[in-house]
Amino acid sequence: MTEEFAALYVVPTPLGNLADLTRRAEEVLRTVPWVAAEDTRHSGPLLKQLGAQARTLPAHQHNEHEAAVRIVERLQAGESVALISDAGTPGISDPGARVVAAVRAAGCKVVPLPGPCAATTALSASGLLDEHFLFYGFLPSKGGQRRQALEELRDTPCALVFYEAPHRVLETVADMAAVFGERTLVIARELTKLFETVHSLPLGQALDWLKEDPNRQRGEFVLMLSGAPKGGDDGEGERVLKLLLADGLPTKQAAKLAAAITGAAKNALYERALLLKE
Numbered sequence: 001m002t003e004e005f006a007a008l009y010v011v012p013t014p015l016g017n018l019a020d021l022t023r024r025a026e027e028v029l030r031t032v033p034w035v036a037a038e039d040t041r042h043s044g045p046l047l048k049q050l051g052a053q054a055r056t057l058p059a060h061q062h063n064e065h066e067a068a069v070r071i072v073e074r075l076q077a078g079e080s081v082a083l084i085s086d087a088g089t090p091g092i093s094d095p096g097a098r099v100v101a102a103v104r105a106a107g108c109k110v111v112p113l114p115g116p117c118a119a120t121t122a123l124s125a126s127g128l129l130d131e132h133f134l135f136y137g138f139l140p141s142k143g144g145q146r147r148q149a150l151e152e153l154r155d156t157p158c159a160l161v162f163y164e165a166p167h168r169v170l171e172t173v174a175d176m177a178a179v180f181g182e183r184t185l186v187i188a189r190e191l192t193k194l195f196e197t198v199h200s201l202p203l204g205q206a207l208d209w210l211k212e213d214p215n216r217q218r219g220e221f222v223l224m225l226s227g228a229p230k231g232g233d234d235g236e237g238e239r240v241l242k243l244l245l246a247d248g249l250p251t252k253q254a255a256k257l258a259a260a261i262t263g264a265a266k267n268a269l270y271e272r273a274l275l276l277k278e
Helices: 023-031 040-050 064-076 097-105 118-124 143-153 166-180 203-212 234-246 251-262 266-277
Strands: 007-010 034-037 055-058 081-084 109-112 133-138 159-164 184-189 197-202 221-225
Touching: 007 064, 007 097, 023 040, 023 081, 034 040, 034 064, 040 055, 055 064, 064 081, 064 097, 097 109, 118 159, 118 184, 118 221, 133 143, 143 166, 159 166, 166 203, 166 221, 184 203, 184 266, 197 203, 197 266, 234 251, 234 266, 251 266
Parallel strands: 007 081, 007 109, 034 055, 034 081, 133 159
Antiparallel strands: 159 221, 184 197, 184 221
């Protein structure tokens, strides 16, 4: 590639299923002379399978500044670079943002490619009715800091999307239940892989559900929580909703009327009514 067309390509790679790699991503990885990878050992088999001849250089959490310097040097020499993480989209709770910032600061071209992202993949299958969502990524690993972060999000009126590791998922879900009370939690794990799971349930039941089967605690998690009601008291809204449902009102009508009476969010009440029906 000539200097005129040299660029940093931000390339999403599959979460698990290799068929999710786009044709454009394949072409870029086969064509560029350099691939900056979060873990070159992890990415090696993928590049080999594609028949890519690119040389690799590491660009991970602990060397991102040094990697950015090397990448800028390659770009200024007229050689394009593809930036990839172990899975998903670089810079989305993965290394990559500092590299992109340095490349842009150096006046070099950045070309983003669409592709796999665990947050949006999980959210599309969640069934949450919130009109907006906030992607938080990983919460702090220490309990006190994690609970403080959750407290700050308690009144956020949109769906909350978190990533979590298997060895912390029980602690995190327990903290969520303590902070948020009655909400809907959607647990997604092992997305696009053999044991993919997307399960929706009341937040208060989630910890017991995870503990019922140790296999439910395995894999990388996306945790999606329904948003805080925009007005009124959540408990009062549910109390009125239950009374209306008990009187035989249809689910949609009961949710609409309970929202009008209490000021709670209609979408959240409708979602809760569906769970109560189940």
